[in-house]
Amino acid sequence: MDITKFVVSHREKALLYGDYSTYHTSLSKKILNCRKKLNIATKKRGTFHPRNQVTAEQVAEDHDYIHLQLLTAERTWADAMAVKAAHSVETKGIGGKTRSHIVSRLEKGARTAEQLAEVLTQTASGASSVDILEARAYAALLRGAALFEKQHWEPCLKSYSVARIIYSALSTSAKNDIFKDLLSETIDPSIRYAAYQAQIPRTQPIAEIALKYFQHAGPELVAHIEKQNPAVLQHGDADAKQGAGGAPATLTWRGREVKIEDAAIAIAWAAVGAEKAKLADKLSSAGSLAPRELAGAYDDILVTSQDAVDATKQAIDELKSEGVPQSDSRMQSLQITRTAVNYEMISWRIGRNRALIGQDDGARLDFGAPSKEKKKQEQEQEQAEEALEQKGRDLTPGRQIAKLKEKVVLYDGILQSVESIKELPGVANDQELSAQLEATSQYFTALKCLAISRSHAIAGNTVNALALVKHALDQCTAALPALSGSDDGKPAPRNIQVTNQHARLLRDILDGELQRSRALVEIHSLNKSASASQTGGAGKPLSSQLFNYPTGGVDLNNIVTYPPQLEPIPVKPLFLDVAWNYIEYPAKQQQQQQQQQQQQRPAAAVQDKSKGTEKEPEPEAKPQKRGWFGFGR
Numbered sequence: 184m185d186i187t188k189f190v191v192s193h194r195e196k197a198l199l200y201g202d203y204s205t206y207h208t209s210l211s212k213k214i215l216n217c218r219k220k221l222n223i224a225t226k227k228r229g230t231f232h233p234r235n236q237v238t239a240e241q242v243a244e245d246h247d248y249i250h251l252q253l254l255t256a257e258r259t260w261a262d263a264m265a266v267k268a269a270h271s272v273e274t275k276g277i278g279g280k281t282r283s284h285i286v287s288r289l290e291k292g293a294r295t296a297e298q299l300a301e302v303l304t305q306t307a308s309g310a311s312s313v314d315i316l317e318a319r320a321y322a323a324l325l326r327g328a329a330l331f332e333k334q335h336w337e338p339c340l341k342s343y344s345v346a347r348i349i350y351s352a353l354s355t356s357a358k359n360d361i362f363k364d365l366l367s368e369t370i371d372p373s374i375r376y377a378a379y380q381a382q383i384p385r386t387q388p389i390a391e392i393a394l395k396y397f398q399h400a401g402p403e404l405v406a407h408i409e410k411q412n413p414a415v416l417q418h419g420d421a422d423a424k425q426g427a428g429g430a431p432a433t434l435t436w437r438g439r440e441v442k443i444e445d446a447a448i449a450i451a452w453a454a455v456g457a458e459k460a461k462l463a464d465k466l467s468s469a470g471s472l473a474p475r476e477l478a479g480a481y482d483d484i485l486v487t488s489q490d491a492v493d494a495t496k497q498a499i500d501e502l503k504s505e506g507v508p509q510s511d512s513r514m515q516s517l518q519i520t521r522t523a524v525n526y527e528m529i530s531w532r533i534g535r536n537r538a539l540i541g542q543d544d545g546a547r548l549d550f551g552a553p554s555k556e557k558k559k560q561e562q563e564q565e566q567a568e569e570a571l572e573q574k575g576r577d578l579t580p581g582r583q584i585a586k587l588k589e590k591v592v593l594y595d596g597i598l599q600s601v602e603s604i605k606e607l608p609g610v611a612n613d614q615e616l617s618a619q620l621e622a623t624s625q626y627f628t629a630l631k632c633l634a635i636s637r638s639h640a641i642a643g644n645t646v647n648a649l650a651l652v653k654h655a656l657d658q659c660t661a662a663l664p665a666l667s668g669s670d671d672g673k674p675a676p677r678n679i680q681v682t683n684q685h686a687r688l689l690r691d692i693l694d695g696e697l698q699r700s701r702a703l704v705e706i707h708s709l710n711k712s713a714s715a716s717q718t719g720g721a722g723k724p725l726s727s728q729l730f731n732y733p734t735g736g737v738d739l740n741n742i743v744t745y746p747p748q749l750e751p752i753p754v755k756p757l758f759l760d761v762a763w764n765y766i767e768y769p770a771k772q773q774q775q776q777q778q779q780q781q782q783q784r785p786a787a788a789v790q791d792k793s794k795g796t797e798k799e800p801e802p803e804a805k806p807q808k809r810g811w812f813g814f815g816r
Contacts, residue, residue, distance in 0.1 A: 184249060184310065186317040187353075190257060191361050203265035210258040217251045236298060239307035252299040253321075259292035260325060263332075282332060289329035296322035304403070312407045313353065319404060320349035324370070331373060336381040343374050344396035345404070347389075352411040385501075388446035431456070436523035437613060441516040445498040448520060451491035455527060458484040462676045474539050481535040481676075488528035495521045522607045529600045534678040536593045536600075544630055545590050546689045548637060580641050587638045594631035598624060601679070622665035626681050629658040629689060633696065640700070645707045649700040656693040662686055709734055 197206035218224035223234065241248045263285045270277045277285070300318040303310040310318075327342030347370045354362035374389050383392060394416075408416060431453055433440050443449045465480050466472075472480075499517050507514055537544055578586070601624045610616055636651035666683045725733075725742045 184246060184314045184317070186249070186253065186314065186321060187350075187361055187365070189250065190253060190321060191365070193254075193257065203261050203268055207258060207261040207265055210254055210261060214251065214254045214258065217247055217254060221245065221247055221251065237302055239302050239305040242302055243307060243309045249299065249303075252295055256292040256295040256299075256321075256325060259288045259295070260328070263288035263292075263328075267332075286329055286332050289325060289332060293322060293325040293329050296325050312410050316349045316353060316404075316407050316411070320346045320353075323349070324365075327373065331377065334380070336377045339377045340374065340381065340392065341396045341399055343370055343377065344393040345400055346370055347374065347393040348397045348400075348408065348415055349404075352408045352415045355412045355415070385445065388450060391446075434520055434523055436519055436526075437616065439519060441519045443520065444513060444516065445494065447494040448491060448498060448524075451487065451494045452524070454487040455484065455491055455524075458487045459676070466676055474541050477538040478535050481531055481538065484531050485528070485535065488524065488531055491524040492521075492528050495524050518608050522609050525607055526604060529604050530679040531676075533597050533600050534676060536597050537677045540590055540593050543688060544627075544685065545594075545634065546630060546692050583641055584638045587634045587641075590634045591631055594627055594634065597627050598631070601627070604679075618665045622662040623679060623681050625658040625662035626666070626686055626689070629655040629662070629693065632658065633689075633693065636696070636700070640703065645700065645703040649697075649704050652693060652696045652700045656690070656697055659686060659690045659693055663690060 193210075194206070197209050215224060237248045237252055266281060266288070267277065267285050270281050296318070300315070300322045302308055303315050303318045323342045323345040327339050327346060330339035330342060347366060350362040350366055350370065354366070371389050374392060375385075378387070378389075378392050379385065397416075405416065431449055432443060434443050434452060435441075443452065462480055462484055466477075495517060499514070499521065502511075502514055502517065509515075509518075541549055601620055604610060605617070605620055610620070632651045632655035636648040636655065639645075639651065640648040663683065663686045666681055666686045723741075724744050725737060726744075
């Protein structure tokens with residue numbers, strides 16, 4: 184019969200394009216069409232006759248009688264919600280007459296739904312156990328809404344508790360999200376508000392409240408629920424098997440143990456612990472997984488940790504709205520809880536990014552394994568051609584740089600997550616934790632610089648690659664002393680924890696990359712100088728460049744200069760300086776003869792003024808030969 188699906192689908196379709204008034208109008212048309220189909224509609228200008236109640240035989244004969252009852256109950260509910268929505272914008276709120284009208288509409292719908300539930304309990308109706316439970320839950324939902332508007336909190340909790348227990352049992356057996364949506368969006372908020380008005384402590388979970396007020400239900404309803412999920416009657420929750428161990432009462436963070444006073448936080452924190460154990464089991468039993476498959480295993484624990492963060496934030500907001508100061512012990516405990524759950528969530532977020540990066544956090548140059556189709560093609564052609572074994576593994580430089588860019592984006596996400604942890608309350612005062620976070624940031628900064636340097640090396644920018652590798656090595660060396668712990672070899676889930684072994688591995692890889700980058704830069708500089716020398720000395724023969732290694736090759740057409748030219752060369756300068764006095768050069772001999780002729784010209788007689796006599800000219804001194812370096816001989 185799908186009673187719940189029938190009701191929820193009609194609500195969603197009508198409210199998607201209109202409001203409650205539109206839903207009320209559409210229900211009136213559907214009720215008329217249904218009555219015409221059943222041949223019980225009052226004809227035009229005909230006499231009205233009181234309608235009899237629906238019997239079990241009619242339900243067994245035609246299920247449209249069930250739809251008629253449901254549409255009638257839904258019309259009264261839509262009428263009440265339309266009036267409530269119209270008066271909710273008023274500053275004075277909903278008045279007495281308006282509230283009475285809303286309550287009367289809801290009570291009429293509840294009576295119609297209760298009558299349908301009674302009819303379905305009869306054996307002549309042919310209804311199954313699930314149909315009976317859905318009818319009882321729908322009737323309890325409408326009855327609880329009427330009591331909620333009447334502000335009768337104890338009876339309201341009883342009605343909503345019946346609906347919650349039934350929908351919890353059906354959600355585990357039918358695996359339908361409709362029941363879970365009703366629980367999270369309608370029933371649980373109403374139970375929490377009614378419990379608050381009934382002065383029930385907020386530390387008590389909703390499941391315990393529902394189980395407490397469900398004890399007043401009849402034995403027939405209990406018997407139907409036991410057929411679906413008997414564990415719900417023991418724990419009051421859909422995930423009764425997971426919560427059998429009980430939610431934790433305390434939370435330990437950095438050596439400080441705080442009491443979890445909010446029930447929603449306790450349940451969410453217990454779910455985080457359960458998902459953590461599931462993730463560890465999955466990784467240990469799955470063996471080797473692809474990075475994307477490994478990252479997909481983190482989805483559940485990320486969702487549960489986010490639920491814990493939301494529950495903690497909601498509890499803090501509620502205390503702030505009540506005017507509780509920051510110095511209050513409850514607020515202090517919640518702040519510590521907030522730091523713990525946020526750290527846990529961010530830690531698993533970092534672990535998911537590390538899983539996407541690959542093995543060893545991307546320290547080794549690995550562009551990923553080929554796809555399954557390429558592997559299959561390689562295996563088929565392996566026997567035919569050995570060259571196809573590497574097909575799919577060797578990527579073009581552009582694809583390699585694109586892969587490295589993806590890793591850089593993941594490293595940026597990790598670094599942003601680490602910075603967000605530093606901003607959490609109480610982290611800055613913890614020196615040990617701050618040092619670990621700083622070392623973790625330096626570790627992933629080194630990995631980021633390594634990935635960027637590899638992309639520069641692929642593009643041919645060897646100087647930039649060398650600078651980045653040197654910076655990465657400095658960052659890794661600075662982070663190494665602050666990182667502690669070691670990897671025991673077991674496939675544990677990755678998180679923010681970076682061990683000393685990971686840092687040492689990265690340092691060894693960076694050492695090798697540094698030497699490789701230096702060699703590439705040296706080769707690049709030699710090629711550059713060789714090309715410059717070839718450009719500048721293109722006309723010089725090989726014999727004049729014997730002290731330079733010909734990196735660009737030897738020009739065999741330019742070995743020596745031919746015909747040879749007279750060029751001065753420094754060869755044994757002291758020996759030649761001594762030989763200057765004994766070697767006669769033709770050109771030098773002519774020059775010396777000309778100088779002697781000029782010196783032997785007759786000198787004019789010089790008169791002696793005192794004696795009046797003429798003196799004979801004195802013979803001139805002969806020029807002395809000197810060497811090249813000025814040594815007299």
